[in-house]
Amino acid sequence: MRQPLLFITIILFNLNYVSAQNQDIEIKGKVVESTNNLAIEYATISILNSDSQEPITGTISSEDGSFSIRTEASNFYIEVSFIGFKTRRFKDFKIMNNTVDLKTVILNEDNEALDEVVIRAEKSQLEFKLDKRVFNVGADLSSTGASAYEVLNNVPSVNVNIEGEISLRGSQGVQILINGKPSILASADGNALGTITADMIEKIEVITNPSAKYDAEGSTGIINIIIKKSEKRGLNGSATLNVGVPNSNSFGLSLNKRTEKFNLFSQMGFGIRTYPSESEYINKDLVNNITITSTGEGEFDEKFGNLLIGTDYHLNDNNIITLSAAIAYEVEDQNALAYFNQSDASNTITDRWTRTEVTEATNPKLRYELQYKKDFKRHKEQSLLFSALGSSFSKDQSSSFQNMTTFGDIEDFQQRTRTDYSLEDYTFKLDYVHPFLDKYTLETGSQYVLNGVTNDFAVSEFENGEWVNNPNLTNIFDLDQNVLALYSTVAFEGEKWGVKLGLRAENTDLKTLLENTNEINKKNYTDFFPSGHTSYKVSDNFSLQAGYSRRIRRPRLRELNPFSNIRNNYSISTGNPNLQPEYTDSFEITSIHKFGKASLNWSLYNRYTVDVIERITYFEDNISVSRPENVGSNTTTGIELNGKYSPLNWFSINGDFNLNYFNRDGDFEMTSFDFKGNRWSTRITSKFKLPAEFDLEVSGDYRSKYLTVQGEVDDIYFADLGLRKKVFKGKIILNMSVRDVFASRVSENTTIQPEFFVYNSRQRGRFVSFGVSYGFGKGEAMEFSGRRR
Incomplete structure (x- = not known):
């Protein structure tokens, strides 16, 4: 399973780039429509090879219809086109x-239906900017209704699997922005991006090393989807039904209605989901030679419903x-059963019980958004x-635990927990962009983020016929x-x-x-996060970029919250309210190649992080306690390849490949x-396009074993499979997916210390789902996976 995955390195290292060193030629002009001689914005200007008719480069016209583009090619022709007009x-x-x-350049209206027009040259084009790559959406995509x-x-460097998971250079968790800001449409509470069709998108910006303009928190990368400000009227939507094993049953409805003044979008969904799991745990006291092992299985069931509605005016x-x-509402039920054994130095079982x-x-859950954007005529x-x-989120949770001894002298006991949790987040942003002197741009702005959390947590134990609170x-x-x-x-x-x-x-x-014990922890600190980026465009298809940014990772809530998780009362995890944030200086050099039908990105990077947050395991009385x-x-220091x-x-x-070497010091x-x-x-x-409009997607992942401060994390390998069938020109989509085809995705970590040994493993298992989506109005069906994110 692991050996075949290595061939990505061979593929990526053997793709060759050929750059033609020809004379640099500028093509310029202005695009207008024939009826009223009005300028056409977003018209596509394509430069194509005269022999192969393959696209070389391209651009779009500006607000006044003007355009300018350069090429080093010598054997080319030019096409100017726009949806609804003759090329x-x-x-x-x-x-x-x-x-x-x-x-x-005067374009005449085309009175034929759009689905009967063949526009060969309106290809989507990739541009290389200072700190980002810009993918301009052409008619080859915008006219499909996808x-x-x-x-x-x-x-x-971007991949979306059949279930809608987005990854950037092989890493998930990428931040999705709409018009440069967080948006409900890009939130993880569904597939609301499905309400955006290709003809609404002007361009997509990919940012792997964000500048000072963006939040200093996080380092995965940013994908910014720019929506056209001028949109055609129409209605599009879809209804989706999914079933799966284990339970992944859901129904979703997406609608998007555009008029001259309004763009109305909405989505609703409801369903039932089940997540089974298997776990194994080994806890060894190497001083007293006592070993506690457990194997268990559990099932997490969730019923959910959500509704999204919004408008652009x-x-x-x-x-x-x-x-x-x-708004969303979830009802959760979780059941688990674990079998415990305790053995002595001779490996003889002395006690056995179940929990x-x-x-x-x-x-x-509730999320709401207000945005105002002003564009200027000047530029x-x-x-x-x-x-x-x-946004706000609340959790009202209760749990009951019961230990029943089947062998030995350990007494039976019962525990229960109560959690009353609430979270409120508010983000306010103001951004201003001002171009000047043609080639210069000033960006400035501010952001204010407020986070408030309250967690009322209690543990009770059943003693002498009544429940007694555990004050600790x-x-x-x-x-x-x-x-x-x-x-x-x-x-x-x-x-x-540029720079x-x-x-x-x-x-x-x-x-x-901590209200009951009046433990207060206050911190107030100011940090500065400089950034610098530069790029050099060798040719239309080859660019070099270099960047530096300073980043911060503030402790997460679960890392600060000192309460214990007592699911396994011999393996307890707690938080630490005294944690300090991590700071990272990130350097990156990136080369971007486009040649023919291939693209290759490679990056050399170095990241230096101080105050690294790690979970440290303490061991006492056969109980391991993990605390950040x-x-x-x-x-x-590493290299990242994507092709x-x-x-x-x-x-x-x-293919994605990432190799890094790390040096821990502390x-x-x-x-x-x-x-x-x-x-x-x-x-x-x-990805395979099969006969009868079938699409097949097969993917494999491998993540190597690596050392931690107290032990090691084992390697993981797994494969996913997806199959899609389009019916009636994409109005109906049939979908099947299998996650973890071989049930090989097992998370294992080991803590090895002179006085103790701790091993944990967890496995979710194989998931199979089937779905059907029906698209009505304009465009294809848009899948709604109804899957937990």
Whole structure:
């Protein structure tokens, strides 16, 4: 299973790039429509090879219809096109002083139906910018009616599997923005991106090393979907029904209605989901030679319903307001049974018992959004954006645990827990972009994020016929964290070379309180996050980029919350309200190649992190307690490769490979944690277009074993499979997916210390699901997976 996955390295290292060193020629002009001689914005200008008719490069016209594009090719022709107009080709033109001036290009309306028009040259194009890659969506995608997921699948280094999971350079957890900001449409509470169709998308920006403009938290990367401000009228939507084993049964309905002034979007869904799991646990006291083992299985059942509704209102051509809200409600039931054995030094079992768990919970969720965007007539890139995003989440949970001894002298006992949890988040953003002197851009703005959490947690034990509160495990935990940020960036971007510098300042005000014991922890700190990016465009298909940014990782709620998880009362995890944030200096050099039907991205990176957050395991009375601590620093140096290759119309392959070496340096409580190691991962996804409009997707993942501060994490390998069938020109989609085909995805980690040994493993198993989506109005069916994110 692991050996075949290594061939990604061979594929990526043997793709060759050929760059033609020809004369640099500028093609310019202005596009207007024939009826009223009005400028056409977003018209596609394509440069194609005269022999192969393959696209070389392309661009789109600006707000006043003008365009300018450069190429090093010598044997080419030009096509100018726009949806609803007849395409014009230019094969006989004069080159004067390395310039082709088409002057005014007049396009005539095409009265034939769009589905009868064949527009060969309107290909989607990739541009290389200073700190990002920009994928301009052409008519080859926008005229298909496909959803945003289908468009994302055509972006180099981005992959979307059949179930709608988005990954960037092989890593999931990428932040999705809509028009440069967090949005309900991009949230994880469903597949709301399915309400966005390809013809609504102007371009997609891919950012792997974010500048100071973006939140300093996190480092996975950003995908920013830019929606066209001028949209055609129409209705599109879909209804989706899914069934699965184990339970993955759901129904979803998506609607999008566009008028001259409004864009209305909505989605609703409800269903039942089941997540079984198997676990194994070994706990060895190497001093007293006592071993406790357990094997168990559990089942997590969830009933859910959600509703999303929103609108974009165009006040005029330059002002737009967005209002949206999403509400969800979940009911959870969890049952688990574990079998425990305790043995002595001779490996003889001295005690045997079972532990059962019954958990019930309800989770209401609410998200709401207000956005105002103003564009300026002076320059199409000049804009002012204000957004406010709020969310709340509550959990009312109760659990009961019962230990029943089947052999030995350990007494039976019962426990129960109660959790009353609430979370509120608010994000306010103001961003202003101001281009000047043609090649310069100033960006400035601010952000204010407020987080409030209350967790009322109690543990009771059944003693002498009544329930008694355990004061050591009962408390009310409050967290308030406010982060105020100011930023500014300035950029110069020439024809070949550019540079962008930025600085972000963030003030964090954090307070945690344990009410019952009056334990207060306050922190207030201000950090500066500089960034710098530069790029050099070698040719239309080859670019070099380099970037630096400073990042922060603030402790998560579960890492701060000191309450225990007593699911296994011999393996307990707690939080640490005294945790400090991690800081990372990230350097990256990236090369982006496009040649023929392939693209290849490689990156060399170095990341230096201080105050690394690691879970440290303590051991006492046969009980292991895991608690997050700040443990020294970590230097990681690595290489990342990502390639896409489509040698045939019916076959494509996408591969990711990441190898890094790390050096840990630090000590904790008089114990040194200095060590070195490496880890690597790879993923291959192959997609096949089969006869009768079947699409097959096969993917394999491998993640290597690596060292931790106290032990090691074992390797993981698994495969996923997806099959899709389009019916009635995409109006109906039949879908099947198998996750973890060989049931090989097992998470294992081991803690090895002189006094104790701890082993944990967990497995979810194989998931099989079937779905059917029906699309009505304009466009294809848009899948709604109804799967937990």
